[in-house]
Amino acid sequence: MSITETMIDIPAEHARNIFGQYDVYIKKIERTLNVTVIVRDSVMKLIGDARNVEKAKGVFESLLELSGKGEVISEQNVNYALSLSFDDKPSSIVTLTEDMICHTINGKPIKPKTLGQKSYVDQIRNKMIVFGIGPAGTGKTYLAMAMAITAFKNNEVNRIILTRPAIEAGEKLGFLPGDLQSKIDPYLRPLYDALYEIMGAEAYLRNMEKGLIEVAPLAYMRGRTLDNAFIVLDEAQNTTPAQMKMFLTRVGFGSKVIITGDLSQKDLPSGQSSGLDVALKVVKNIDDIGISMLSNKDVVRHPLVQKIVKAYDDYEQRNQRVSRMKKRKGVDK
Secondary structure, X not given: OOEEEEEEEOOHHHHHHHHOHHHHHHHHHHHHHOOEEEEEOXXXXXXXXXXXXXXXXXXXXXXXXXXXXXXXXXXXXXXXXHHHHOOOOHXXXXXXXXXXXXXXXXXXXXXXXXXXXXXXXXXXXXXXXEEXXXXXXXXXXXXXXXXXXXXXXXXXXXXXEEEEOOOOOOOOOOOOOOOHHHHHHHHHHHHHHHHHHHHOHHHHHHHHHOOOEEEEEHHHHOOOOEOXXXXXXXXXXXXXXXXXXXXXXXXXXOOEEEEEEOOOOOOOOOXXXXXXXHHHHHOOOOOOEEEEEOOHHHOOOOHHHHHHHHHHHHHHHHHHHHHHHHHHHHHHO
C-alpha cells in the first residue's frame, strides 16, 4: 500500500459548514475512508492510501461546492457523498442543488437529495404513470406530494387525488368510533401530514371544501374516471391485483399518476399476492410508464434508518440463500 498526501484549500467561510460541529464530518470521512485529515488555517492535508485519498478529496470538493451554492451541509449530505465516492462519482451530488421542486409553508426548499430521487422526480415530470418503489425513508410519497402540489399550483391539473388501501399494519384495530371520515383518517394520516407541511392547513382545508383536493381510501376509486388530476396511490404494496387493475384503469385524459410502495413491507394476508408485484411485471414494457427503483442509498431520514433498512435487506437475502440451499438438498435426496 502506497501512502500519499494531497492538499485542498478550504476557505474559512465554508470551514465550519463542511467540517461539522466539533469536526464531526471530518472524523466520519476519516473513519470511512481510512485517511488522516490535518487542517492548518485554510489548508487541508489528506494522508493515506492513494485511492482512498483521492476518494476523500472528491468528497471534500463536493461538500465545498455544495457549501458554495449556499447549502447547509447535513450528515445526510456527507453520508451520500461518501457512498458515491465508492462509485467514483462524488461530484454528482452537486447537480442535486439545481433541481428545486417547491418550498414548504415555512419556506424550506424541497429538492431531491440523492441521484435516485432525482431520477424519480425526472420520471414524474416526463411520464404519465410512474411507480416509485423503495424502502422506508426514501422520500417516495413526500416527493410525489410535492410534485402534485406544484402541478396544482401551476394549473397543470385541476385537482389532487390522494389514496391508499385501508389496511392495518400487522394489527387488528377493530371497531373505530366516529363517522366514516374518522374511521379512515388514521390510514391516510401520512398524506395529510405532507399536505399540511407543503401547502399549509388553511390552504388544504379551503381546497378540500371546494373538492379540489381529495383524500380517500382506494375502494372509493371504483367506477370513476379521473381526468385532469394528479393522483397519488400510496402504500401500493398492500393492494390486491384486482384493486391495482381497477386503479390503473381509472386514469383519464390530462392526468398524472404516481404509485408508491415498499415491496418489503406488505401487510396483506398470508398467501395473498400483491397488486404492486403483479403490476410491475405486467406494465414494465409499456411506453409512458416509468419505474423508479430506490434503494437504501436513497434513504434521507435519520442515518440509523439507512442502517436498519440495510440490515433487514442483508437478513432477508441470507434467509433466501438458506431456503434455496435447503430446496436443492431436498431435490438431491
